[in-house]
Amino acid sequence: MEIYFTIEKTAKAEFKDRGSKFLAYAWPVKTTEQVKECLQEVKKEHPKATHHCFAYRLGTDGLQFRASDDGEPSGTAGKPILGQIDSKQLTDILVVVVRYFGGTLLGAPGLINAYKMSAAMVLQLVPAVQKNIEIKYQLSFDYTILNDVMMVVKQQNCTIHSQELQLFCSMNIGVPKALEEQTLLKLKDIHRLEIRVVSTALL
Template sequence: MINEFQTIVHPTEGFYKEKGSKFLSFAYHVKTEDDIKAHLEALRKQYYDARHHCYAYIIGLKEQAYRANDDGEPNHSAGDPILGQIRSKELTNCMVVVVRYFGGTKLGVGGLISAYKIAAEDALNKVEVVKIYSQTRFSISFGYEQTSEVEGALAEFDVDYEDKVYTADCQFVGLLRDEDVPVLAEKVSLLKGVDFQVLQGSI
């Protein structure tokens, strides 16, 4: 299904050592740029004496954003192999950071690519993977006297509500799996005076 994706549940850690250099890897579930910055800042504070904090991430569902950062290592020798491991696991909303302590012996570009790949893989091999689904944002507007009818129609669906307004003119705003939208729209169309709209900002 095109709207089905995979992500990780809990943070995990991995480790790899090569010619004295230590590579500590950390996998996180992330959804926003703020999540990413928070994990990076925490790791940089905890491992302040490490030479490199290289990372990669993929976030988003239908529209995905990704980045790979070498943090001072030779171009494409760290971030890209980390990103490659996230992609090989077919994950999104996932970030992997690899912290390197230099061991005094240069590994060369090939050695670095291999080390960062193995370290990232070690953390990702320990993750618990769950399925997530892209969702469509919608609103339903109705009169207060129709509340029970509308709530009855919605009860059959797994809705993530963002807002519920109970006044003379009520409105619910929520997120619903893409494939459920036409089904709900059809049900709501049978209720007189109830307005169903698909909103921008689906995820």
């Protein structure tokens, strides 16, 4: 896998069923800390809501995920929300659906449909963005070869994550996985450039 799909914008949608109101939110997130911050934000905005159900998936491999029913019957809220995230093959995303109870019980099938529809509606509002999976490298070099290094970095569509440009320079870059071999060959052609791999899967 050399690419992944995520979102870059937030969105909000509303769904109603037999008096119950469902407010769905979508956020781009990269860490569980960001997930917690977004959840706190929603709970602060909707302190009187009956439920704050959510699902998220993180990482280019998508292995870090969670689905929460927040008091709804097991499997009726978080799982349908996660199902919508997965149907669009998204990662680095959090979807929260806030429910205000309207007095009529929806039953398990009704709840599953309501949370599924709410998540689907909010995800329709944010375009999926394709991104390269990158390998992170650290480059160390003398300032005199900066132009040569920058030429390769730009040609190979690398991302500069941090840099320190003095007499002796240091640069952390993300190399697109699909172009890794070609990029390394070009970088190794530059005399007196030190290359060190930092991580093998960088978002």
